[in-house]
Amino acid sequence: MLTVENLSVRYGHIHAVREASLTVEPGEIVAILGANGAGKSSLLKAIVGLEPAVDGTVSWREQRLDQLSAHQVAHTGVALVPEGRQVLPTMSVRDNLLLGGYKHHAGRLRDLLGPISWLMRDVGLQDRLDRVFRLFPRLEERQGQMAGSLSGGEQQMLATGRALMASPELLLLDEPSIGLAPNLVRDTMQLLVGLRQEGLTILLVEQDAHAALRIADRGYVMETGRVVADGTAKELLASPRMRRAYLGIA
Amino acid sequence: MPQYALSDYIQLLVSGVSIGSIYVLIALGFITIYNVTGVINLAQGEFVMLGAMLAVTLLGLGLPFIPAALVSVALVTCVGVITHRLTIQPARHAPEVSLIMITLGTAIAVRGLGLLFWGTIPYALPEFTPGAPLQIMGAVLSRQRIWIMGVALVVLIILYLFFEHTLLGKAVRACSINRGSAEVSGVDSSAMSHLSYGISAGMSAVAGIVIAPLTLVTYDMGLGLGLKGFIAAIMGGMVSAPAAVAGGLVLGVLESFTAGLLTSGIKDGVAFLALFVVLVGRTMNLSMRRRRS
Numbered sequence: 001m002l003t004v005e006n007l008s009v010r011y012g013h014i015h016a017v018r019e020a021s022l023t024v025e026p027g028e029i030v031a032i033l034g035a036n037g038a039g040k041s042s043l044l045k046a047i048v049g050l051e052p053a054v055d056g057t058v059s060w061r062e063q064r065l066d067q068l069s070a071h072q073v074a075h076t077g078v079a080l081v082p083e084g085r086q087v088l089p090t091m092s093v094r095d096n097l098l099l100g101g102y103k104h105h106a107g108r109l110r111d112l113l114g115p116i117s118w119l120m121r122d123v124g125l126q127d128r129l130d131r132v133f134r135l136f137p138r139l140e141e142r143q144g145q146m147a148g149s150l151s152g153g154e155q156q157m158l159a160t161g162r163a164l165m166a167s168p169e170l171l172l173l174d175e176p177s178i179g180l181a182p183n184l185v186r187d188t189m190q191l192l193v194g195l196r197q198e199g200l201t202i203l204l205v206e207q208d209a210h211a212a213l214r215i216a217d218r219g220y221v222m223e224t225g226r227v228v229a230d231g232t233a234k235e236l237l238a239s240p241r242m243r244r245a246y247l248g249i250a
Numbered sequence: 251m252p253q254y255a256l257s258d259y260i261q262l263l264v265s266g267v268s269i270g271s272i273y274v275l276i277a278l279g280f281i282t283i284y285n286v287t288g289v290i291n292l293a294q295g296e297f298v299m300l301g302a303m304l305a306v307t308l309l310g311l312g313l314p315f316i317p318a319a320l321v322s323v324a325l326v327t328c329v330g331v332i333t334h335r336l337t338i339q340p341a342r343h344a345p346e347v348s349l350i351m352i353t354l355g356t357a358i359a360v361r362g363l364g365l366l367f368w369g370t371i372p373y374a375l376p377e378f379t380p381g382a383p384l385q386i387m388g389a390v391l392s393r394q395r396i397w398i399m400g401v402a403l404v405v406l407i408i409l410y411l412f413f414e415h416t417l418l419g420k421a422v423r424a425c426s427i428n429r430g431s432a433e434v435s436g437v438d439s440s441a442m443s444h445l446s447y448g449i450s451a452g453m454s455a456v457a458g459i460v461i462a463p464l465t466l467v468t469y470d471m472g473l474g475l476g477l478k479g480f481i482a483a484i485m486g487g488m489v490s491a492p493a494a495v496a497g498g499l500v501l502g503v504l505e506s507f508t509a510g511l512l513t514s515g516i517k518d519g520v521a522f523l524a525l526f527v528v529l530v531g532r533t534m535n536l537s538m539r540r541r542r543s
Contacts, residue, residue, distance in 0.1 A: 050430055074436035086431040088424055098417060099424050103436030105417055112418035119417055166435060 001025055002047070002170060002203065007056030007066075009042045009225075016042035018225040019056065024170070029192060029202045031212035031233070034222035035245075040205040041083050043222070044174050047203075048080045049073040060170060074103050079168035083175050083205075085159040089148025093139055093158055096147050100162030101128055132161040135191065153184045160191070170201045177208045189215045213237050254511070257388025262510040263503060264386070268395035270502020271402035275457035276479025277486060277494040278409065279450035284488055285426035286446035289338055289349045293357035294454055295476015299364060299469065301326045301455025302462040306373040315378070323455045330451020331444045338447075339440060357472070364469035375462035394463045401460045405453060406495070412449075413491075422446060454479075474518075481525045500524075 002024040009017040017039040024030045032040045045051040047058050049070040058065040065073050088096050098116070104124060105111035111119055119125060133140035136157040142150065147158055156176060163171060173192070177185040185208065192202055193215050206212035213219055213233040221229040221242065229241065236242050276294055283291045301322055308318035337352050344352075377394045384391045413419040424432040425442040433439050457475070458467075465471065478501065485497030501521060509517040 048434060050434065069438075070430070070433035071436050071438045074434060080434045082431060082434065086428055088427045088431065090427060091420070091423065095420055099420060099432065099437070100435050102417065102421055102432075106436055106438075112421075113416050115411075115415050116417065116420075117415075162435065 001061065002201070003057075003059050004043070004047065005057045007043065007046055007058060008054050009039070009046045009051050010054050011042075015225050016051075017046065017053075020222070020225070020227050021056075022220050022227065022230070024201055024203050026201050027196065027199065028218065029196050029204065029216045031209075031216035031219040032203070032205045032222060033207075033209045033212060033219055033236075033242075036207065037224075038222040039225040040222055041174050042225075044080065044083075044172050044203070044205055047073075048078060048172065050080075071103075074166060075106075077167075077169040079163035079166045079171055081159045081163045081171070081173040081176060084178075085152075085155045087147040087150075087155050087158050087162070089146065091147060092143065093145055093147055093150070094143040096158055096162050097129060097132060097139070097143075097165050098125075100165030101125060101167075103166055104128075128165050128167060132164055135164070135194075136161050152179050153181070156180060156184070156188065160188075164195075168200070170203065171195065172203045172205075174205045175207060176204070177206060177211055185211050209236075209242070255388070258510070260387050261389035261391075262506045264389060264391055265395065265510075266503030266506030267499055268398045268502070269461075269506065270482075270499040271399050272457045272461045272475065272498075273478045273482040273501050274495050274498030275402055275405060275453050276475060277482035277498045278406075278491060279454045279457075280480055280483040281486070281488055281491065281494050282446050282450040282453075284483075286422060287334070287338060287342075287443045288346065289353060290346075290480075291447075291450070292350060292353040292476070292480075293333065293360060294450070294479060295472030295474070296357050296360040296364075297326050297330060297451040297454035297472070298458035298461075298475045298479075299467070299472035300329060300360065301458030302375060302467040302471065303364060303368055303373070303458075303469070304455075305459045305462065306375055306467050307368075309375070315376075319459050322459060323452050326455035327448045327452035330447040330449075333451070334444050334447035339443070357476070361470055361472065368469050370469065372466040372468045374466055375459070377463040378460075392464070394460075398460045398464075401456060405456055409449075409453075409491070418445075478521055481521050484525060485528050 004020060004022045006019045006021055007017055008015065008019055020043055032043065034040050042051060046053045047065065049065065049068050049072065053066050056066070060076055060078060063076055065076065138154055139157055139161055142154065147155065150158060160176065176188050180188065189211055192204065196202055204212055204216065213236055216233045218232050219230065219236045220227050276298060279294050280291065283289055304322035304325055305318050308321055309315065313321065333356060337356050338349065341349060341352060378397045379393050381393055384393065384396070413423055421432065421437045422442045422445060424437060425439045429439045482498035482501045483494050485501060486493030501524060504520050504524060505517045508520045
């Protein structure tokens with residue numbers, strides 16, 4: 001279980017997140033909703049250790065994450081699909097994926113310094129790659145291509161595939177639908193439902209509240225850094241306040 | 251105007267390429283550190299000096315040449331890592347200019363320590379394989395120059411294999427492209443910064459050892475060589491390794507032809523002229539692009 005308690009994040013004088021608390025139970029899909037600048041991304045970044053929290057705690061399976069740096073958090077089974085994809089544009093699709101699974105090789109000198117062709121014989125690595133290629137056949141076709149030459153939708157697949165290469169138990173996604181055509185948004189959400197069935201726990205930050213609540217079990221709503229509402233997806237969809245502010249329904 | 255034979259040009263070209271290979275090694279040290287940590291390490295030349303000086307000292311202690319050279323490179327690699335740990339990492343959130351000032355301070359401190367330990371006298375490192383110079387198409391070539399080019403080539407190949415064909419090399423590159431996303435994948439980016447400092451210090455030490463038999467070793471040899479390497483790195487645009495290789499070789503050849511055909515007195519001037527032209531050209535290019543957009 002992921003537990004965030006009274007977490008605050010500050011950039012200089014700007015209070016990006018104020019005393020936010022939330023929980024994600026194993027096997028749940030939880031959505032964090034809110035407008036641009038509500039602090040959703042900052043919250044995710046603080047959970048994975050990319051931004052220091054000035055106050056509050058984050059724990060995942062009885063382990064405190066808030067004192068760890070990002071690469072240490074990766075080793076606890078938490079993976080992030082970052083805002084804006086953040087693929088490595090001048091490296092190949094395959095290299096992006098290999099690096100996504102870096103944590104499996106981090107302590108092994110033979111893996112780190114041996115030729116990549118040796119590494120590719122690693123059974124575990126092949127399994128992980130195959131799994132990603134099964135989810136995203138497009139990535140297999142383009143594995144030799146530079147990641148920067150992919151379309152936005154393909155880069156989103158790559159960013160997701162890269163996170164999955166780490167074999168995470170908790171997957172955090174930051175605005176996976178941004179800039180995608182409606183059919184691709186639907187595919188992305190379907191994919192998350194599939195991943196949850198395989199046992200993944202998912203925390204999803206979204207501006208597209210409709211798309212997110214369709215697949216989420218529960219949701220939290222953020223405004224100017226605070227969590228202002230929470231409930232099951234059904235409750236949030238029905239709440240007049242939500243309908244007015246985020247769903248565009250009067 | 252004296253007449254020159256083809257062999258004279260070949261002679262100048264080969265000496266240019268060999269000294270240029272030294273600049274290449276130093277330039278690659280600059281860009282390795284710059285890409286991964288964002289720091290322009292003005293102490294790069296001091297690693298060159300330390301490499302040569304430690305090799306001389308270890309030889310003096312009775313070590314055979316090859317172990318002396320290897321131990322020296324290993325020690326300087328460690329010095330590079332320690333330098334990063336002690337001077338750069340604690341200040342990594344400081345503005346770029348402060349970081350550059352720190353590296354300048356490190357350079358002066360290391361040079362000062364060099365002066366304390368080794369004094370002002372120049373030391374000699376014997377040629378790797380002493381013997382009569384080789385004749386190639388009428389040009390006379392000392393054996394050490396062949397060693398310089400050969401060693402530089404080997405270092406380049408190792409560097410290429412590391413960055414292109416190992417996971418660790420790719421992880422270092424990932425940190426230079428996008429530190430945050432590398433970290434999220436479990437790459438310890440501060441370890442990669444340490445590594446980049448180590449690699450680049452080690453490379454510079456190699457440069458110092460291979461050039462020492464030609465130049466003599468002094469406590470302040472790092473200043474000039476470091477500057478030339480820096481100029482080569484800037485000529486190559488500070489980011490791309492192949493461009494830095496080209497920059498280093500062009501600089502070496504330019505210098506060699508100026509010294510051979512005009513006068514050796516203005517040899518160093520050529521390097522600074524090249525730097526000036528590249529910087530002005532780049533600024534004009536930038537401002538033109540800005541005006542267009």
